[in-house]
Amino acid sequence: MAGIYIHVPFCYSRCSYCDFYKSTSFDLKKNYIDALCQEIERSAFFNQFSKIDTLYFGGGTPSVLSVSDFERILAALTQKMNLSSLQEFTMEMNPDDIRADYVDALMSHGVNRVSMGIQSFEDKHLRLMNRRHSASQAIQAIEILKQAGLQNVSADLIYGLPFMTFNEWQSNVEQMLRLDLQHISAYHLTIEKNTAFYDYLKKGKIQEINEDESVKQFRFLQETLTQHGFVDYEISNFAKPGFYSQHNSSYWKGLPYLGLGPSAHSFYNDCRFWNVADLSKYIHGVTHDEVYQEKEVLSSIDRYNEIIMVGLRTKVGFLLSDLEKYFDGALLEYFHQVVHKQIKKKHLLFEDGRYFIPDDKRFITDGIIAELFYVED
Ligand code: SF4
Missing domain, CATH: 3.20.20.70 (Aldolase class I)
Known part of the structure; x- marks a missing residue:
């Protein structure tokens, strides 16, 4: 898809x-x-x-x-x-x-x-x-x-x-x-x-x-x-x-998409791309075959933060198996430490392999996400 x-x-x-x-x-x-x-x-x-x-x-x-x-x-x-x-x-x-x-x-x-x-x-x-x-x-x-x-x-x-x-x-x-x-x-x-x-x-x-x-x-x-x-x-x-x-x-769901036009973003092959947010530069770049796009290869930390942020904004949350599929070692260990605190506070639930925010806590979604983020020193 x-x-x-x-x-x-x-x-x-x-x-x-x-x-x-x-x-x-x-x-x-x-x-x-x-x-x-x-x-x-x-x-x-x-x-x-x-x-x-x-x-x-x-x-x-x-x-x-x-x-x-x-x-x-x-x-x-x-x-x-x-x-x-x-x-x-x-x-x-x-x-x-x-x-x-x-x-x-x-x-x-x-x-x-x-x-x-x-x-x-x-x-x-x-x-x-x-x-x-x-x-x-x-x-x-x-x-x-x-x-x-x-x-x-x-x-x-x-x-x-x-x-x-x-x-x-x-x-x-x-x-x-x-x-x-x-x-x-x-x-x-x-x-x-x-x-x-x-x-x-x-x-x-x-x-x-x-x-x-x-x-x-x-x-x-x-x-x-x-x-x-x-x-x-x-x-x-x-x-x-x-x-x-x-x-x-x-x-x-983290599926691939292509963004076209000035300032549009794309995501595929584990990379993010974004077109210049300037109409004249976009037109010049495309028509003169010059660079009008930047690219970032996502690190494991970027992907971890993205799964948490995007998943927890949805009602169904995210699958633990998605984190396990992509990450091991230190990142997973970090996740289990921080998630435990949120479960204890009843800010998160874990059912059928998924973490999600209960309905009565959805108004503090951004705060819960911030607590689970991995921020590099
Ligand atoms: S300025 Fe344009 S893009 Fe922004 S909200 Fe208004 S109509 Fe939409």
Whole structure:
């Protein structure tokens, strides 16, 4: 099983919380598509993994692509693989880009899942986040997707926002449930450097919410969605049975994937690769056959930390046999020492050969992971 991620690095505006790589100028859009098609054409990944199960267009804002842009990229991909064997083909879309004719065209080319950034159903939150759409536009956009016959729709929400009251969060979750979607991703706000929120924070215009409120919002989310038939299969991801994101699940299972486009990451043959996070340098590198990618061969410690971090963010955790398969000696000895303390505190459970975090401790997932990490002196 292998997946492909395509990074579309364009947005009409910058959301206040976002540090993903993107450009708000579209001057290089055509050059980007030319370079992307060349990168696809040349990639050695396809020689090794001819069967691709998942394809994911993320960004940035993939829904800025016109149908003809999209067709050019798909034509380059179909030269390399048979798209009809795909199990899941996801496109991230913003609510204000959703039109019935556009959705029909994407679906006719095989898109069978849409992930939509809604973030909040309160217009004042949307303005604070500098989102381009209103709450009612988001609700209408979901309606258009349903009328088009799309049966696998995911939407994102953000919690832990400055000024967000518990009641507002409650009504966001309840509104999301009324939309009757198959998948919901909910992320706690993290204020990253190089974002408008970071500036607001430095200038004292906003404050981070306190930990008790964060925990209360997470617990409400977890309890409400699970009561309504969603499985909290990953710390930020909730799905109706049968609708787990296959593409993202393959990242969490350590399966190979290829990332294409500026700033995209890949993982295969025990190596991580990442493309330069600069559109001009990416285009120049690809079109002039110069280096635009860095590579890191994962050490045993990197792999150990990755199994712990990625595994424990999922409901099913990780298999002890996976650690034993890859590691012996000092690393395993270290693991058994640190894991024992977490089991004693009931922060971790061990059943059927798997370590996992019990549901009532999932709000401290990051702390538990940090306790198990191996940090070199
Ligand atoms: S959140 Fe999405 S739409 Fe907003 S700036 Fe980031 S990538 Fe663009």
